[in-house]
Amino acid sequence: MGGKSAPAIACPRGVSIRTFAHEERIQIAFSYRGTECRELLSPGPINKSALNYASGLRSEIQRKIKDDTFRYADYFPDSPRAKQFVGNAGRILIGKLLQAQLEIYERQVENKQLSPSTLDGYRKAINSERMKHWEDKPLSAATPSALRTWIGEMEVTAKFARNLLTPLRSVFEDALNDDLITFNPFDRIALSKLLKQTSKSSEYEIDPFTAEERATLIKHARADEWPTVQFWFNTGLRPGELQAQRWAKIDFKAAQARIDVNQVARTEKAPKTEAGIRDVDLNADAIAALEAQKAASLLAGEHVWLNPRTGKAWTTDAQLRKTLWQPLCTRAGVRYRNPYQVRHTYASALLTAGTNPWYVAQQLGHTDVTMVFQIYGKFISEDYQKPKAPKLRVVGQD
DSSP: OOOOOOOOOOOOTTEEEEEOSSOEEEEEEEEETTEEEEEEOOSOOOSHHHHHHHHHHHHHHHHHHHTTOOOHHHHOTTSHHHHHHHGGGGTSBHHHHHHHHHHHHHHHHHTTSSOHHHHHHHHHHHTSTTGGGGTTOBGGGOOHHHHHHHHHTOOSOHHHHHHHHHHHHHHHHHHHHTTSSSSOGGGGSOHHHHHHHHOOOOOOOOOOOOHHHHHHHHHHSOTTTHHHHHHHHTTOOOHHHHHHOBGGGEETTTTEEEEOOEEETTEEEOOSSGGGSEEEEOOHHHHHHHHHHHHHHTTTOSBSSEETTTTEEOOOHHHHIIIIIHHHHHHHTOOOOOTTHHHHHHHHHHHHTTOOHHHHHHHHTOSSSHHHHHHHGGGOOSOOOOSSOOOOOOOOOO
16 A cells, blocks of 8 residues: 555645646735735745745735835836836826826816916915925825825924815826726725814804994095995995996995805906805995095996006905005004904904895805804804894994
């Protein structure tokens, strides 16, 4: 009788023995980036110790894959898989792709698919100091863990972070569609949760002007300024809406102003939502301001409100702030707040007086009342179910 064959060696999970014509090799199997991978280990004696080593190596690789730190070429430099997973992602720089994305945005502006103000925001994001972190890094460097670390260290508000990330996310979406990468690293990040955990709260506060301050500002406004200020306090328009206001959209008989255009970065465009297109009620003080303004601009052109220094329509928020608002606050001795606080003043004054929040939301151009409760909740009285808004009286300049 022949001798007994050697007992088979039990292989750990994911480890097998491959038999070739002249040798046997240990092989490990694992999944990487959605691909089932099988790699042979270096030739050597096959025994329990070698199989345990292979099992440990496989566990190490799986751990690094989970932590997004696995580099195929570090473990299997001669494997065709190593070249597959590096591919173009290891050669194409993220900075160049971001600049290419900026050129796409610029063409979209030329084709009127994107507003100049949005382009300006994207340009600032792409050229920002924070984005320079990726300027000389290849696509392969942007692993989910690397992105999580970078985002987590921003120390900015969630809104700022989302705006900053928009161009970068577009770059990876295109890279995935062009087969430059096998997955989008943003798809493996719980971004909302991450931003909630790491972002800081906005430092911007609702800081309305008191009734006394409003009266003081109008009293110290020059003859060619006070109608603008009085109208603004009594309508709560966004700065861009005030700048874009046309005489043709004023209905004196109905005592309403049609708001359907907003001026942003020298460009006029429709509001972002249907609710933004609205008819704002005009109280007696708003009508008085318009009547006073007729002599200055009714026959001069389409715009109601003009830059008193040039006699022409306002072009930017900055121009309105620097030319009218800052000097007026200084002259009146009123603590400075940015011009958008005029809008907050209008809303908070109405709500403090007991106005129905749903009415206030409609006047502000909000889609629903949710924003009113979130932003102005502390000004809302318990009894707010009143059908009509009381007038916000601000005594004008004699």
